[in-house]
Amino acid sequence: MGALVSQVWAARSSRVPRLYFAVDPAKVSVKAPAVTGSDADEQPKESLDAFIAARCPSLYGDFSPPWWLFNGHLQTAYAVMGDFSKIDRVEYDRSLLRTLDGGTIGLDSTPPANERTLPDDTPIVVALHGLTGGSHESYVRAILAPACTPVEQGGLGYRGIVVNFRGCAGVPLTTPQMYSAGHTDDIRVAVMHIANRYPKARLLGIGFSLGANVLTRYLAEEGTQSRLAAGCVVACPWDCSKNAAGLEHQWLHRTVYGKAMAQNLRRLLGRHANEIAKFPEHPLAKTLPEVLSNKPMSLTQFDAIVTRVVGGSSPPFPFPSAWDYYVWASSHEVLPNIRVPFLALNAEDDPVVQVLPVEAGGNPYVVFAVTEKGGHLGWFETVQSTGEVRRWVSRPIVQWLRAVGEDLVVGDRQVGSLHVVDGFLKEVGRDDIGCKEVESGGHVVGVEGEAGLFAGL
Known part of the structure; x- marks a missing residue:
């Protein structure tokens, strides 16, 4: 990869992830051992590669898929069709945020208030789901279950808050504006709300x-002003144009993945047909009959009609076309602007993601972990002690969350002040976005998914 990136872990076999750091990784402050005297206030620093090597051993060990899930297509298919209802059970309290433009975002928080009360400074994992998912998705629960399990039961004891995009996971659609891979203002106001509600807590994205694409763009746009202390992205799409071309120009990808994702989006809109009908002059209402017709549709065709x-x-x-939207929404070119520790995990055989920007523009805060196998949001392995099929990726991610949640020292950041204007929480100096909590969404059981949608896509 030339001078821009250093592959610091030469894989002993194809089962060991390859790690990519900048040639000169960022120095991060870590908690010092308890000392007294003149050095008591000094925080030691470690390079990001040393920080991860000491705290994320799973990234330096084997990932061995079962023999019957030996490629990315099978791993992805199992993520879609596997039964995960009896593992990683997570329950949430839901609250609804109203944005300044009238939209609605759903925040699902775990553990529920009636289960246990956490200290105000408990680290919070802020999670963003995939294309048409939500807090019910198995890949979300695979992380939040161990992260939010009490310490005495072997977990991290953290709080988890899933940001459900407009219209997803039972969140009402109160305007005809949807969400996309590049739109970051909804996560921006959600993080503002969470930071305002838990001012003593460290937020981890x-x-x-x-x-993952939305989170990458948000962190890049925020830079040193990020309210999130660290980020982790899993199966990020990166270059949306090349992904779309791969889905359009390869028969299997177009027939299986592109149509499945488009069908998910069409069904999602179908659930909100009555809400969309309240805006009869809006372009979304006018195109809804075409979207909901029985005519086969690819993901690019859906994006050309709706998302753009x-x-x-x-x-x-x-945007003038879906391809113009893809260029704008891509995240690979904004990687150099991230200014918090950032872990990216991708699989080489992911059938959806075509190119991995492991050089990350030479950004010293970014580390890429790339496995040869794993598919899209798969990474399934067999647990030898129980025979269960579980996601390997949960182990390094939970280790990362513990490291950045507990060992990382976060210095002063240039975070804007928050205030309430006409009932909406806003950032001082920015009046175009804001949010307010409008109502409780009740209790959400995380294994109750969205019937009719292909999970994991």
Whole structure:
């Protein structure tokens, strides 16, 4: 990879992830041992590669898929069709946020208040789901279950809050604006709300697939002003244009993955047909009959009709074409702007993600972990002690969350002040976005998914 990136762990076999750091990784402050005297106030520093080597041993060990899940297509298929209802059970309290434009975002928090009370400074994992997912998805629960299990039961004891995008996971659609891979204002106001509600807590971001792309762009846009102390992205799409081309120009990808994702999006809109009908003059209402017709549709065709028009606020929406939207929404070129420790996990055989930008523009805060196998949001392995099929990726991610949640020392950041204007929480100096909590969404059982949707896509 030339001078821009250093592959610091030469894999002994194809089962060991390859790790990519900048040639000169960032120095991060870590908690010092308890000392007294003149050095008591000094915080030691470690390079990011040493920080991870000491705290994330799973990234330096084997990932061995079962013999019957030996490639990315099978791993991805199992993520879609496997039964995960009896493992990683997570329950949530839901609250609904109303954005300044009238949209609604759903925040699902675990553990529920009636289960146990956590200290105000408990680290919070802020999670963003995939294309049409939500807090019920098995890949979300695979992380939040161990992260939010009490310490005395072997977990981290953290709080988890899933940001459910507009219209997803039972969240009402109160405007015809949807969400997309590039629109970051909804996560921005959600993080503002969480930071305002838990001012003593450290916030740690994790995103999956489309949510990973949104998180990457958010962290890049925020830079040193990020309210999230660290980020982790899982199966991030990165270059949306090349992914779309791969889905369009390869028969298997177009027939299986592209159509499945488009079908998920069409069904999602179908559930909100009555809500969309309240805006009869809006482009989304006018195109809804075409979207819901029985005519086969690829993901690019859906994005050309819907996402490029209603996938975010104006400007920059609408875009002239789906391809213009893909160029804008991609995250690979913004990687150099991230200024918090950032772990990216991808699989080489992911059928959805075509290119991995492991050089990350030479950003010293970024580390890439790349496995040869794993598919899209898969990474299934057999647990030898029990024979269960579980996600290997949960282990390094939970180790990372513990490291950045407990060992990392976060210095002063240039975070903007928050205030309430006409009932909406806003950042001082920015009046175009804001949010307020409008109501409780009740109790959510995490294994109750969205019937009719292909899980994991």
